[in-house]
Amino acid sequence: MAKQAGKDKANGATIALNKRARHEYHLEERFEAGAALQGWELKAIRAGRANIGESYAVVLHGEIFLVGAQITPLISTSSHVVPESRRSRKLLLHRREIDQLIGKVERDGYTLVPTALYWKGNKVKAEIALAKGKQKHDKRDTERERDWNREKQRVLRRHNKDA
Template structure:
């Protein structure tokens, strides 16, 4: 028993680094994939300081590889002076070849989009959660909002009823 260690899923102060809350509103999310990120040293330091944003990000498959566009990692002031820090540079996403092949079929044939929904720590590595998504029409967004409001009202009514009983 002395050899067993309790394994922590998250390192360096919490699991979630950045969320794309707008993705749930703008897209109908489907299958989810976990991808690694190819980062430079200054980017990792900035992420540890909480300076990452994936609100406008999207993923594209080019030449059999997966790339992340539009994510912003703001460099720290203390970043090295010999490195030119580009906060919105294209970053490579790391997935197995068979997963990329499956994604190529879904994106090219079925018209899905790859949307990053979360960036988080997993065993001292930065991971990105990607979702296969289809864009929502305006009426779909209204339906989603109406359903969410109905669920909230239903919970309130049940809570109120249980409180009286």
């Protein structure tokens, strides 16, 4: 049974998704970043206690941090560790990627939004996207397009079933 869990991690199993990001933002470009985590956080992530729904990434002193991601500590966390579930976590990127992101955020008004946390090998990776906020009418257009595609699929299925 332990072997099966290892296979899931090796295949890039998703830990947490930020589904609201696609609804709230136009996602332009995606980057893969490592996450600097503590031991208790890894154990909690393996237990499925991560949530990035209300998180965002911010640039501080030439580095990028994940803010607002919640990793709820396990009850069995050791007594000498004081776990903080919503602490800022450093994201690990190459210097040229950080410089590119800083330029886009500061000059062009983009936002850094985490879209997913996932396993890559035995490491936790965060996918962050350069994003521009959607206006209300953009959200309605996206919803209308999604409903139309769903209806189109229903019609095609019904047509193929009859034929």
